[in-house]
Amino acid sequence: MPETLTPAYVRAELERRAFAELKAALAASPSRLGKLWPKLAPLERAACWRLLPSGAVAAAAKSLSAAARWEAYQASSVDCLAPYLEDAPLGARKHFRAPTRREAALLRAGIR
Numbered sequence: 673m674p675e676t677l678t679p680a681y682v683r684a685e686l687e688r689r690a691f692a693e694l695k696a697a698l699a700a701s702p703s704r705l706g707k708l709w710p711k712l713a714p715l716e717r718a719a720c721w722r723l724l725p726s727g728a729v730a731a732a733a734k735s736l737s738a739a740a741r742w743e744a745y746q747a748s749s750v751d752c753l754a755p756y757l758e759d760a761p762l763g764a765r766k767h768f769r770a771p772t773r774r775e776a777a778l779l780r781a782g783i784r
Contacts, residue, residue: 677698677705698732705736709736715755718743
């Protein structure tokens with residue numbers, strides 16, 4: 673796992689379908705997502721957001737701008753990640769989480 677998350681690392685892990693590894697990296701540095709967000713493509717952003725463990729969501733949300741929170745809120749459906757899941761190994765979907773009601777409320781609160 674890299675010391676710091678970079679856009680190149682995120683892209684490489686998503687391309688390899690290494691969801692567990694990327695999830696661990698995001699869990700270790702959730703507040704780094706705010707700096708990565710503008711450098712990632714929309715699908716990469718959605719994947720990173722859905723890979724965050726529940727304990728990392730608050731720190732990651734605080735690092736996002738209001739516009740980024742809105743985009744994260746819109747990525748609430750795991751189905752939006754279909755391009756990554758199509759060629760992924762069986763069971764890959766288990767790495768991605770749908771938001772809880774509390775997490776959705778946290779994002780909505782930061783949008784206003």
